[in-house]
Amino acid sequence: MSKFWSPAIRSLVPYxxxxxxxxxxxxxxxxxxxxxxxxxxxxxxxxxxxxxxLRLYPDPDSSKLKTALAEYHGxxxxxxxxxxxxDEVLALAFMAFFRHNKPLLMPETTYSxxxxxxxxxxxxxxxxxxDSEFRINLADxxxxxxxxxxxxxxxxxxxxxPINRIEQLLQRHPDSLVLVDEAYVDFGAETxxxxxxxxxxxxxxxxxxxxxxxxxxxxxxxxxxxDLIAGLERVKNSFNSYPLDMLAxxxxxxxxxxxxxxxxxxxxxxxxxxxxxxxxxxxxFKVLPSATNFIFVTHPQRDALxxxxxxxxxxxxxxxxxxxxxxxxxxxxxxxxAEMAQLIDKL
Amino acid sequence: MSKFWSPAIRSLVPYxxxxxxxxxxxxxxxxxxxxxxxxxxxxxxxxxxxxxxLRLYPDPDSSKLKTALAEYHGxxxxxxxxxxxxDEVLALAFMAFFRHNKPLLMPETTYSxxxxxxxxxxxxxxxxxxDSEFRINLADxxxxxxxxxxxxxxxxxxxxxPINRIEQLLQRHPDSLVLVDEAYVDFGAETxxxxxxxxxxxxxxxxxxxxxxxxxxxxxxxxxxxDLIAGLERVKNSFNSYPLDMLAxxxxxxxxxxxxxxxxxxxxxxxxxxxxxxxxxxxxFKVLPSATNFIFVTHPQRDALxxxxxxxxxxxxxxxxxxxxxxxxxxxxxxxxAEMAQLIDKL
Numbered sequence: 001m002s003k004f005w006s007p008a009i010r011s012l013v014p015y016x017x018x019x020x021x022x023x024x025x026x027x028x029x030x031x032x033x034x035x036x037x038x039x040x041x042x043x044x045x046x047x048x049x050x051x052x053x054l055r056l057y058p059d060p061d062s063s064k065l066k067t068a069l070a071e072y073h074g075x076x077x078x079x080x081x082x083x084x085x086x087d088e089v090l091a092l093a094f095m096a097f098f099r100h101n102k103p104l105l106m107p108e109t110t111y112s113x114x115x116x117x118x119x120x121x122x123x124x125x126x127x128x129x130x131d132s133e134f135r136i137n138l139a140d141x142x143x144x145x146x147x148x149x150x151x152x153x154x155x156x157x158x159x160x161x162p163i164n165r166i167e168q169l170l171q172r173h174p175d176s177l178v179l180v181d182e183a184y185v186d187f188g189a190e191t192x193x194x195x196x197x198x199x200x201x202x203x204x205x206x207x208x209x210x211x212x213x214x215x216x217x218x219x220x221x222x223x224x225x226x227d228l229i230a231g232l233e234r235v236k237n238s239f240n241s242y243p244l245d246m247l248a249x250x251x252x253x254x255x256x257x258x259x260x261x262x263x264x265x266x267x268x269x270x271x272x273x274x275x276x277x278x279x280x281x282x283x284x285f286k287v288l289p290s291a292t293n294f295i296f297v298t299h300p301q302r303d304a305l306x307x308x309x310x311x312x313x314x315x316x317x318x319x320x321x322x323x324x325x326x327x328x329x330x331x332x333x334x335x336x337x338a339e340m341a342q343l344i345d346k347l
Numbered sequence: 348m349s350k351f352w353s354p355a356i357r358s359l360v361p362y363x364x365x366x367x368x369x370x371x372x373x374x375x376x377x378x379x380x381x382x383x384x385x386x387x388x389x390x391x392x393x394x395x396x397x398x399x400x401l402r403l404y405p406d407p408d409s410s411k412l413k414t415a416l417a418e419y420h421g422x423x424x425x426x427x428x429x430x431x432x433x434d435e436v437l438a439l440a441f442m443a444f445f446r447h448n449k450p451l452l453m454p455e456t457t458y459s460x461x462x463x464x465x466x467x468x469x470x471x472x473x474x475x476x477x478d479s480e481f482r483i484n485l486a487d488x489x490x491x492x493x494x495x496x497x498x499x500x501x502x503x504x505x506x507x508x509p510i511n512r513i514e515q516l517l518q519r520h521p522d523s524l525v526l527v528d529e530a531y532v533d534f535g536a537e538t539x540x541x542x543x544x545x546x547x548x549x550x551x552x553x554x555x556x557x558x559x560x561x562x563x564x565x566x567x568x569x570x571x572x573x574d575l576i577a578g579l580e581r582v583k584n585s586f587n588s589y590p591l592d593m594l595a596x597x598x599x600x601x602x603x604x605x606x607x608x609x610x611x612x613x614x615x616x617x618x619x620x621x622x623x624x625x626x627x628x629x630x631x632f633k634v635l636p637s638a639t640n641f642i643f644v645t646h647p648q649r650d651a652l653x654x655x656x657x658x659x660x661x662x663x664x665x666x667x668x669x670x671x672x673x674x675x676x677x678x679x680x681x682x683x684x685a686e687m688a689q690l691i692d693k694l
């Protein structure tokens with residue numbers, strides 16, 4: 001604490017990222033990273049990049065990557081916003097769209113950064129409980145609001161909503177911005193990007209950190225009506241003009257170019273997830289139905305925190321959340337088949 | 348404009364970065380980029396980097412780069428904050444320290460992003476005019492304030508303040524945070540980093556975009572008392588946990604490691620600046636005394652905007668600001684000797 005701190009930051013409770021251990025001989029299943037490397041073209045980018053160009057500022061619009069994403073998703077560049085990871089994209093979206101004098105609706109159990117943004121930006125967060133099966137029930141969101149945000153699939157539950165339910169929500173709330181955070185969508189859920197053309201109140205966010213194996217490069221995107229993208233650009237250009245460096249743009253573009261590799265590693269992770277789910281279910285665990293690259297598991301007789309600590313002693317990192325309601329669950333990222341075999345063995 | 352925009356963003360006037368042309372056969376003297384490539388070690392980083400690691404999140408604290416900077420400047424890691432370019436560092440500092448209910452004092456003519464941050468964050472900006480020689484007079488800042496910010500050397504004037512004047516200001520305002528933006532300090536001014544140990548109200552920001560030829564990688568830093576750094580970390584971790592990607596950390600660290608190269612290119616740029624200043628003075632231009640990698644020049648008989656347009660027709664980009672008081676000046680970045688010879692010839 002310091003007298004120089006702005007009053008608004010004195011009571012902040014910042015987001016706590018999952019541990020990034022500095023030792024390397026761990027099985028790291030705690031931050032939903034991809035067990036497979038980025039597309040081979042990414043290596044080529046680094047090997048061939050003309051270093052002399054780094055003395056220049058990057059294109060503030062990252063047009064090359066926007067164009068690649070526009071082609072990939074069948075959109076126009078004006079429907080795409082890019083930022084330094086989807087965390088930055090979300091932070092800028094909260095500034096651009098959720099600072100109204102009405103509460104922002106969000107699931108009680110979801111990505112915990114959402115309430116941190118609300119805290120930072122003095123937005124009232126109204127948390128809607130999940131149902132008894134840990135699912136988001138969108139009918140519960142039919143109330144006065146200054147915006148709605150949820151992750152689909154949700155985290156840390158892993159459960160996906162069907163797209164027609166999201167469309168109904170968009171229809172029922174034409175005056176509310178609905179932000180669908182699709183960080184994990186590539187592992188078995190359906191994207192809402194196809195709804196953008198018809199719903200000017202929809203903003204969808206993606207990340208290159210999970211399915212595209214580029215967490216180390218910090219690339220996120222938002223897709224929506226050009227008026228929404230223009231709002232994001234206004235805030236971005238009032239905050240930091242060049243959030244994507246040249247190598248982030250080049251590596252992300254190389255990833256988009258290799259769709260066969262992308263689809264293959266997503267398939268492999270989904271296959272490993274189903275195999276792991278079956279094995280843990282056979283050992284008496286309850287595993288929520290996941291459409292992500294992680295599973296959320298609990299055991300009727302065993303304490304989750306103790307299991308997490310015991311796994312850590314065996315050099316396997318998983319994530320445990322202390323919040324009531326989910327504190328008997330572990331969130332386990334899907335690694336390679338070999339890594340998951342070790343996990344299943346230790347559990 | 349859209350009904351979904353937060354009220355606070357509707358009247359924003361975002362920062363306008365200098366043009367980044369997509370054609371390459373221009374002499375680009377408009378955004379104060381370094382004419383020399385980054386240190387040779389930077390190329391080696393890209394050639395050798397194990398791409399597989401990019402699937403993992405980076406260290407959220409960028410400890411490797413903090414340690415390198417701590418050793419370089421004789422500081423502790425707890426006195427260093429890192430961000431995605433000094434623009435992001437400044438934006439987070441405005442959030443952390445300047446949201447008090449008193450005006451933030453800044454020069455009337457300075458880096459124009461400062462007032463954009465104020466606009467975004469609803470901070471009252473009080474602009475203090477420069478003196479008749481375009482210098483900052485720190486005695487004018489002896490008034491009620493919620494913080495003080497200026498660039499040293501200042502931009503776009505290029506003029507540096509002596510460090511003892513900054514120390515006097517720190518002594519006269521023990522309850523105000525004083526932010527000294529040293530983006531251009533390596534081209535002939537004296538850094539205030541040496542004052543940090545004695546003045547807990549001092550925050551100094553640096554960038555890797557100018558003297559270190561890494562504009563393309565987006566790396567900025569702040570130096571100050573650990574309590575100030577803790578405030579910045581709180582805001583950062585409530586906004587975006589991982590603003591520096593792995594390659595930004597590695598390339599910046601490689602740059603710090605090669606001090607001989609760094610000092611050599613700074614010397615070359617200063618030498619070219621003095622030569623260019625002498626040549627333009629000989630042609631009747633008035634050139635403000637610069638301690639930066641740019642010069643701010645005016646001609647008693649020639650219109651600045653017309654000169655800018657004429658240079659552009661000759662494929663030389665320089666920057667012109669339309670604001671009254673400085674609209675008869677051009678800001679010209681220092682390029683190579685060959686580039687400056689062409690500029691002098693065309694002028």
